Amino acid sequence: MNCCKEKPIIELQAGQKLCKKHFTEYFEDKVHKTITKFDLIGKKENLGVAVSGGKDSLTLSFILNKLSKRNPKIKIEAIAIDEGIKNYRDKSLITAKEFCNKHNIKLNIYSFKEEFGMPLDNMLKVLDVKPCTICGIFRRYLLNKKSKELRLTKLATGHNLDDECQSIMMNQFKNNIQASARLGPKVGVKINKNFVQRIKPLYLCMEKEVATYAFVNNLLDEFAECPNVSKSYRAQVRDMMNGFEQKFPGTKYSIVNSFLHVLPGLKQRFKDEAVNYCMNCGEPASRDKCNACKFADKLNKAKDKALVKIKQ
Amino acid sequence: MQINVFFDRENKEKTIEVDENSSVKDLLGKMKINPVTVIVSKDNNILTEDEKINDRDKIKLISVISGG
Ligand code: SF4
Ligand SMILES: [Zn+2]
Ligand SMILES: [Zn+2]
Numbered sequence: 001m002n003c004c005k006e007k008p009i010i011e012l013q014a015g016q017k018l019c020k021k022h023f024t025e026y027f028e029d030k031v032h033k034t035i036t037k038f039d040l041i042g043k044k045e046n047l048g049v050a051v052s053g054g055k056d057s058l059t060l061s062f063i064l065n066k067l068s069k070r071n072p073k074i075k076i077e078a079i080a081i082d083e084g085i086k087n088y089r090d091k092s093l094i095t096a097k098e099f100c101n102k103h104n105i106k107l108n109i110y111s112f113k114e115e116f117g118m119p120l121d122n123m124l125k126v127l128d129v130k131p132c133t134i135c136g137i138f139r140r141y142l143l144n145k146k147s148k149e150l151r152l153t154k155l156a157t158g159h160n161l162d163d164e165c166q167s168i169m170m171n172q173f174k175n176n177i178q179a180s181a182r183l184g185p186k187v188g189v190k191i192n193k194n195f196v197q198r199i200k201p202l203y204l205c206m207e208k209e210v211a212t213y214a215f216v217n218n219l220l221d222e223f224a225e226c227p228n229v230s231k232s233y234r235a236q237v238r239d240m241m242n243g244f245e246q247k248f249p250g251t252k253y254s255i256v257n258s259f260l261h262v263l264p265g266l267k268q269r270f271k272d273e274a275v276n277y278c279m280n281c282g283e284p285a286s287r288d289k290c291n292a293c294k295f296a297d298k299l300n301k302a303k304d305k306a307l308v309k310i311k312q
Numbered sequence: 313m314q315i316n317v318f319f320d321r322e323n324k325e326k327t328i329e330v331d332e333n334s335s336v337k338d339l340l341g342k343m344k345i346n347p348v349t350v351i352v353s354k355d356n357n358i359l360t361e362d363e364k365i366n367d368r369d370k371i372k373l374i375s376v377i378s379g380g
Binding site: 007008009010011017054055056160162163207208210211212215216222223225238242243245246 | 320321346347348349351353357358360361362374375376377378
């Protein structure tokens with residue numbers, strides 16, 4: 001079934017085929033419905049948008065920027081983290097800068113090098129850890145800390161349906177249900193001065209839909225991939241889920257939808273696992289030190305050893 | 313017939329031999345690429361899976377899976 005006489009560019013799962021114009025409308029409508037359904041954005045916000053220069057974050061910024069223009073009480077600004085990944089983040093940050101410039105969005109950039117003393121590429125040379133583990137911990141830490149400093153009311157991230165689906169499955173496979181209690185379209189409680197609430201307006205959008213939106217709206221020319229991603233557990237879960245989606249269309253929606261049914265129960269179950277605050281930096285932590293500080297300690301020790309070795 | 317395919321993820325151009333009257337879906341099947349993971353374009357326009365392709369078409373595959 002076609003939407004109109006124009007040439008279709010995508011076939012939705014329900015069999016409907018949409019042209020560029022009607023797909024763009026469909027997609028934006030879906031994002032707005034997500035925002036309303038999960039009460040992601042209030043009447044007055046100082047919204048941060050985490051941008052990486054990839055298709056998800058640019059699509060998100062593009063749509064939130066339109067929203068902000070229609071609602072002057074909703075202000076947005078972008079935060080980018082430069083992890084220090086050569087031939088990947090350096091390039092995507094150029095895209096992010098150009099994008100923000102063009103659309104008049106204020107962009108704040110913070111780097112691992114400035115904040116933790118070295119880029120991710122070097123951290124991986126001195127520490128024996130999985131790239132995505134340390135990358136994710138430091139990035140989340142910085143995003144939260146900087147969001148507080150910038151006095152943002154919420155931080156929007158470009159997580160899409162595929163990302164969420166992968167996280168849900170990864171937590172299942174690793175029996176890490178407490179981590180699942182921290183998933184969902186809106187993370188964190190409103191009144192907590194230590195943790196800035198995270199929202200995911202692309203929560204119900206499939207990766208291919210986001211890419212199609214970014215492509216037809218000319219948001220970026222190429223979709224790059226981090227060189228470390230192939231080593232990750234997530235990439236394997238992703239490929240498996242995509243294999244399933246091809247054979248059994250609708251699988252990803254089903255996983256996320258059924259998860260949304262059990263999420264309130266999960267949150268209830270783990271709500272008493274009180275959040276502590278890091279004795280070192282004051283950021284939220286599950287024990288007395290946050291993961292970022294633990295890794296920073298390891299990094300310092302490893303760095304000293306590395307230096308000693310060089311001196312000898 | 314022969315189709316000229318550029319796959320951004322591999323940054324490589326290939327020539328793929330497919331049967332007459334093949335569709336985008338057939339081409340991806342031949343290349344063992346999951347349609348869920350790519351956008352298929354010709355002259356900067358997106359093609360849907362059931363669209364027919366022609367001999368000597370220049371096709372670009374854009375990987376949609378995100379990288380971090
Ligand atoms: S794929 Fe891993 S290393 Fe690369 S940016 Fe994402 S989390 Fe960091
Ligand atoms: Zn139409
Ligand atoms: Zn800390």
